[in-house]
Amino acid sequence: MMKIVPPKPFFYKGGEQAVLLLHSFTSNTIDMKKLGKYLQQHNYTCYAPLYRGHGLTAEKLLTFRPTDWWQDVLDGYQLLKDEGYGKIAVVGLSLGGVFALKAAQELELSGVVTMSVPIHREASFLQKRVFHYAKSFKQLEGKNEDQIHHEITQLQQMSIHSLVEFQQLIQKTVDQLARITSPISILYGALDETLYKDSAEVIYQSVGSQQKKVKAYPNAKHLMTLGTDKDDVNKDILAFLNDLHW
Incomplete structure (x- = not known):
């Protein structure tokens, strides 16, 4: 059986201005590596935490809760502070985008970028995401279809309480969008579900920020940092960061 590393x-040191990069649900820091390297080349320091359970089996993933993942975000922010970076912006994708909005409500930030953020997700949908992740992970491990089917059947018996909490976290964050006053850039893929276009518009209308923008990318799907329009996404994020009053 294949061993998965x-x-x-990751921590890419650049200039004095730091960016906290937050990956998506059931994914990992690979979401943010190309963007992180790009920003480092343009004199930004970048740190991307890995949420607990992510990059591991779906069974292990479900033993952690959004409070654990949020603590990983807080720890990442504090790491940058402890390293002497006084000015921090946050860039987040999907779940990472939700956390970026939450960070903008609770922490001192120079700016915030969100990508592919849902303003509502049912726990049942999140559970399907976990099952899809589980199947892909087990295939990478080299397990046969019978074994995969058996293990996913067992996985379906696990509690989804953490996913209900995830649904509640999204809703609570959306309910407090007016608290956000930091400059914000809201990005979404035109080829993603229409939910994300609608969500981007709600976020844009609801935040209290004076400096705000929303943009769609015609060839982008959900994982915008890895897709066809990734170079345009990277350039726009850099331009946004360069325009901030650090």
């Missing part, structure tokens, strides 16, 4: 957080 777990992903890790």
Whole structure:
């Protein structure tokens, strides 16, 4: 059976201005590596935490809760502070985008970028995401279809309480969008579900930020940092960061 090397957080040191990069649900820091390297080349320091359970089996993933993942975000922010970076922006994708909005409500930030953020997700949909992740992970491990089917059947018996909490976290964050006053850039893929276009518009209308923008990318799907329009996404994020009053 193939041994999968777990992903890790990364810390790309650049200039005095720091960016906290937050990956998506059931994914890992690979979401943010190309963007992180690009920003480092343009004199930004970047740190991407890995949420607990991510990059591991779906069974292990479900033993952690959104409070654990949020703590990983807080720890990442504090790491940058402890390293002497006084000015921090946050860039987040999907779940990472939800956390970026939450960070903008609770922490001192120079700016925030969100990508592919849902303003509502049912726990049942999140559970399907976990099953899809589980199947892909087990295939990478080299398990046969019978074994995969058996293990996913067992996985279906696990509690989805953490996913209900995830649904509640999204809703609570959306309910407090007016608290956000940091400059914000809201990005979404035109080829993603229409939910994300609608969500981007709600976020844009609801935040209290004076400096705000929303943009669609015609060839982008959900994982915008890895897709066809990734170079345009990277350039726009850099331009946004360069325009901030650090």
